[in-house]
Amino acid sequence: MPSSTGTPPPPGSPIAILSSGGDAPGMNAAIRAATAVIASAGYQPMGVRYGYRGLIAGDLVPLGPDQVATILREGGTMLGSARCQEFMTLEGRATARARLTAAGVRGLVVIGGNGSLAGAMALTDPAEAGPDFACAVMGVPASIDNDIGLTGMAIGVDTAMNTIVEACDKISDTASAHDRTFIVEVMGRACGYLAMTAAVAAGADAVLFREAEKTPDEVVASVVKTVMHARARAGRPKRVLVIKSEGTPISNDELKTRVDAELRARLGPDTPPVETRVTVLGHVVRGGRPSAFDRLLASRLANVAVRGLLAGHHREMAAWLLPGDLPPDVGVRSTDDPYCFLVGLDAVQRETARLLEGTSDLAVWRRTVFHDVEDILPY
Ligand code: F6P
16 A cells, blocks of 8 residues: 555645656646645745755755746756766765755655656665654656556656657658658657557557567568558558657667668669668657646646645655556545546556566556557558
């Protein structure tokens, strides 16, 4: 079951907000909502700048309506973010705790992905922190990768998907004009969710992702098959759009070289030339103004996280799930929002590991859908 101190932070005490790891569009909306809920409940909102790195440095700033008034529609995070090696050490975490205690902070809202949520667990590990550390922690899932266990959606995924689709629509125009094949690589780390959903929404001809468990030879063969299928179409365009998740086990250079060579051999010299182009969308996918959905999701999750924390919940994450999606004994439905749940961070970590190794129910379901969609895409 999720942890609960049962002891709400003392009225009026500082409650800090921190964003960490890869930024995600909508983090600002979460910071804004958290600030508003903390302040309206009579507590002091504080911001930690630059994630756990700033926490170790004691870089805390007061937050209030003036600081967050205009951030809702901005991408990135107004608090700054960082990936912090020092926080991985016992000494780094001890310094972070000392900073929180010195500032009188009695609650911390961590907005971020898997690494950030694992950091929240380590920070408040009773065996490491000892009985005198009196700061509760709550997580808010934010990562464009959608690879966090026990939440159907993380903040930033929807905006990233829209950014990919917009880019692919543009690429499709030029690809169609030249009858070219484009391989578009998108972020997502080890998770193919972004690639798959964007491929459906962009009308791609093929999608490549780690979870398909294809060898490099099989990946090459599937792209070649897709191009041959397009070439066999009676009319135009014969463009081919392939979305490749960054976790696919073949480099872009190798894929392009091998696909072109195979197609030249198969098509012979009398057909129009095979022209494959590669576009890596990279960090473009992580930027931009958050979509309306991400603004709303971020606001709702932050609201639930803060209200839960102020009610005495601890070492949990606000999650976006359908009631039937919540495994028994890992969480409770929020009393503040019918679509949100409070789930234990330890269960989130376990479920994330199973998701990434492909053994969780969601992973199995996603893999099945991915396979089905893969067969349909070229049509
Ligand atoms: O986890 C978010 C993410 O954008 C991944 O999709 C990507 O692999 C990684 O972060 C990139 O990290 P960095 O910004 O540190 O290069």
